[in-house]
Amino acid sequence: MKIESVDFFYLSMPEVLDIGDGSQDALLVRVRAGGFEGWGECEAAPLPSIAAWMCPRSHSACKPVRDSVLGQTLDGVADITRIGNLVRENSLDLLQADHTLSGVDIALWDLLGKKLGQPVWKLLGYKQSFAKTPYASVLFGDTPQETLKKGRAATAAGYRAAKFGWGPFGRTTVAADRDQLHAAREGLGADGLLLVDAGTVWVDDVARAAQVLPALHETRALWLEEPFVSGALDAYKALSIQAGSLKLAGGEGAHNIWMARHMMQHSGVGYIQIDCGRIGGISVAKQAADDAVARGVTFVNHTFTSHLALSASLQPFAGLEKDVICEYPVEPKPLAVEMTANHLKRDANGSVRAPDTPGLGITPDLLAAKKYLVPVEITVGGKALYSTPPL
Amino acid sequence: MKIESVDFFYLSMPEVLDIGDGSQDALLVRVRAGGFEGWGECEAAPLPSIAAWMCPRSHSACKPVRDSVLGQTLDGVADITRIGNLVRENSLDLLQADHTLSGVDIALWDLLGKKLGQPVWKLLGYKQSFAKTPYASVLFGDTPQETLKKGRAATAAGYRAAKFGWGPFGRTTVAADRDQLHAAREGLGADGLLLVDAGTVWVDDVARAAQVLPALHETRALWLEEPFVSGALDAYKALSIQAGSLKLAGGEGAHNIWMARHMMQHSGVGYIQIDCGRIGGISVAKQAADDAVARGVTFVNHTFTSHLALSASLQPFAGLEKDVICEYPVEPKPLAVEMTANHLKRDANGSVRAPDTPGLGITPDLLAAKKYLVPVEITVGGKALYSTPPL
Missing domain, CATH: 3.20.20.120 (Enolase-like C-terminal domain)
Known part of the structure; x- marks a missing residue:
């Protein structure tokens, strides 16, 4: 498979309070390859993480995360490792890159698990x-x-x-x-x-x-x-x-x-x-x-x-x-x-566990997510470089 | 003095090559307070650093850098320390914040030096x-x-x-x-x-x-x-x-x-x-x-x-x-x-030193900088949250 697209969806509560509650916004990531879809999430500060994805290159060790991900081969676990290493090398001087990569990496595992019919932990x-x-x-x-x-x-x-x-x-x-x-x-x-x-x-x-x-x-x-x-x-x-x-x-x-x-x-x-x-x-x-x-x-x-x-x-x-x-x-x-259609509920003993279903076993609820979607548009040097795609 | 404004100017060569040369773009920072102007520079990845300045808040420990800088008192060295600590506390989970703060801090020192008539090293x-x-x-x-x-x-x-x-x-x-x-x-x-x-x-x-x-x-x-x-x-x-x-x-x-x-x-x-x-x-x-x-x-x-x-x-x-x-x-x-009107030239012995003039002793050449200016516009949730100000 080739990685065909990676899309970011900035979700937010209508009002974000000044409290230590990280669930007030989210950056949902969708990866598509070979007819499969994987989903991930970057923690906090959606806008800088989107910027780290698509910003113009500064030099050879300060490239946008995108440059190391789009079009890459994704056939097995080794490819995910390789892509992560590529991001760290090409975006060495782009501080926010690790947070952006996080959501992408999670989505890659979800996608690969679905393709191979295996839960990620396997x-x-x-x-x-x-x-x-x-x-x-x-x-x-x-x-x-x-x-x-x-x-x-x-x-x-x-x-x-x-x-x-x-x-x-x-x-x-x-x-x-x-x-x-x-x-x-x-x-x-x-x-x-x-x-x-x-x-x-x-x-x-x-x-x-x-x-x-x-x-x-x-x-x-x-x-x-x-x-x-x-x-x-x-x-x-x-x-x-x-x-x-x-x-x-x-x-x-x-x-x-x-x-x-x-x-x-x-x-x-x-x-x-x-x-x-x-x-x-x-x-x-x-x-x-x-x-x-x-x-x-x-x-x-x-x-x-x-x-x-x-x-x-x-x-x-x-x-x-x-x-x-x-x-x-x-x-x-x-x-x-x-934002998710299913949840990791506690069992009769009050325990939870990573699901047995392929990938991460969690399906986004896109209709619900749309209610919270915050579209982002970024223009650099007169060129529209980024616009939130349809969810 | 109160910090009245902080402005970011993304400068770039028309073409940024895939080589390890960090001088191909720059993020120039201008701070204004009490009738003085200070200038600083953030290293690399201008767009994510701008985003870290102005992004919407994610939670109490993930605020844009702006929230800890604009309107702050700047009368002495202790204020610069205080502002830096505030940024690190309020933007704890915003990874790119350190890079954004870097240019702001440099500009604050330049401004304070000019106000007090002292080189920064003093x-x-x-x-x-x-x-x-x-x-x-x-x-x-x-x-x-x-x-x-x-x-x-x-x-x-x-x-x-x-x-x-x-x-x-x-x-x-x-x-x-x-x-x-x-x-x-x-x-x-x-x-x-x-x-x-x-x-x-x-x-x-x-x-x-x-x-x-x-x-x-x-x-x-x-x-x-x-x-x-x-x-x-x-x-x-x-x-x-x-x-x-x-x-x-x-x-x-x-x-x-x-x-x-x-x-x-x-x-x-x-x-x-x-x-x-x-x-x-x-x-x-x-x-x-x-x-x-x-x-x-x-x-x-x-x-x-x-x-x-x-x-x-x-x-x-x-x-x-x-x-x-x-x-x-x-x-x-x-x-x-x-982008600067003067330079730290080597003396007869081939040495350089931090200048004796107030602040950093380097004056931006705004006319020259304008040639390389890359305007940025960012719209979030339909609101124009950022637009490069006039240089």
Whole structure:
């Protein structure tokens, strides 16, 4: 097969709020080849990712992603690897390219799976898709009372684990953080798995982060996620030593395999969280999962958008029996729910797993998606270089 | 002062060739505040960088760069730091933001310098701007014969140092690489400083890179630059040990302080090369220079575009007396030459230095720039969100 077309569809809620909720917009990617269609999704900032697809060339190592994808042969897994390497070489100096490639790579796997009649995780070399324990991923409430309610709601909805993140956490006093953590624990009950996401709030301030450790221990949190920005490896390392039995989690900011590796190697994290929509797609996420196994770090998906993104993010660690925790957005905006015709529902045990159907097993709902479609037109030097195609 | 406007001007040669020459286009940035104008430049991929400036918000940590800059107070150095931190926080998930911020930060320094009547290097805390030895930065010829000619031309033009990079180097046989290196050495004569840039050609293949070490020693190269991609720190480290007296150089791909630090900490490079137009501007480049001093690594600018970018890139290490080598593009396209009214010419000793004039000391030539101006128009959801303003 030859890759005939790659199209990007920018979907957005009518109003995008100033909150840490990544489900307010989406960049849906459609690839066509040999009579098949594959679908993928790039995480965040749709317009720059479209620009990275189609911008004019700057020089030999700063070409648009398009130049390395359109017209390429796609007959097997090796072709997807080859195309990814080509993008990284030809778009070396185009920073946004990794995010654009991510959605394209996901769509290529979906398409190849459909062509070969195999689920993606089988193409990745796994023999089985193991059940994962989804954690309800929610934002901290503005008050402990709200957080308590959210915890109770998660428990009532049958979640055995919940992650609270962003919102006011870490932004005022240590006492306020403590109140939030106790509210979350109370909401989940004694048995619920409590995960905490600081959303990089302390940048690289180890001392401030360490002040929250006692409350995290009191409330028996399983992990503290992103106390610092992705690059602050030394800060992570220092805190990981002070944290004792509490594990650190991070890695969602990784936009290439190197960043994920550096984090596993130098930061002392116990959990590496990979977003397929950012790191370069399923291909690079699987490399990270392989590295995590080798290093004894637990792999977790990072997913805060649709179930298309969720299925993609489950594939790289579908076959890792011991890495059971998975992120599962429970407060997505209607856009993220409606844009797919089917969903990865929890089974009777409350578990989810990467589907057995060919490709990613998720079908976009194009009629629904159209409601949220934001057409984009880009003219450069008087030439209409980009116009959103019909969905 | 309040930041009143920030405008981006995409300049391009009529034809952009598929060669490793970064001077074929430019993204010029103009900031206005308090009756002053500052100018900066973002390195490469103008369109995605414009998109990162003005794209609609995706969520609270994925806002356009604009949201953290327009209307901000600019009275002193601390304000530039604050604005940079704001961009990094508000655009955490917008990958291209660092490149966009780079040009804005450079323009802010230029503007502040003009307002305060001080050269930027003084505002950075340096007491003196030391002479630097420019190396002629040229591409390897397609044949050793061409490379020989380029070396002779650099020597004839009075350069005491020259860097050969990209082109066919590393792409065929070790013997061919050896021929190229000997041609470069012959061209420079016995006394010239020979620098070699592999342009990431070996990605992370230490064994292939190591095969070139004997020829690099034979030809007394001072450094081998970018044998691998920026993230391949372990590969750098392994090669640095094998390289003995030959030093490795790298870092141009760093788009934040963390990447520069990780490279200095873990890769064994002797020279850290920072591009102000990528790393987040002069502010972050100065942090990298401070770190380099602390670690005993030599700081070098990475500059392959205009003399506006060159002046910006000299500021962060202007006051470091021992770090004398500086990159100086000698084959820039007419666009990169004509877009500034003045240039950082070499003095009688063949040295250059960051100018003593307020700001960056480089004035854009707007009439010339207009010849290369590529207007951009972006419409999102039926709304004209961006149109290149008058230059």
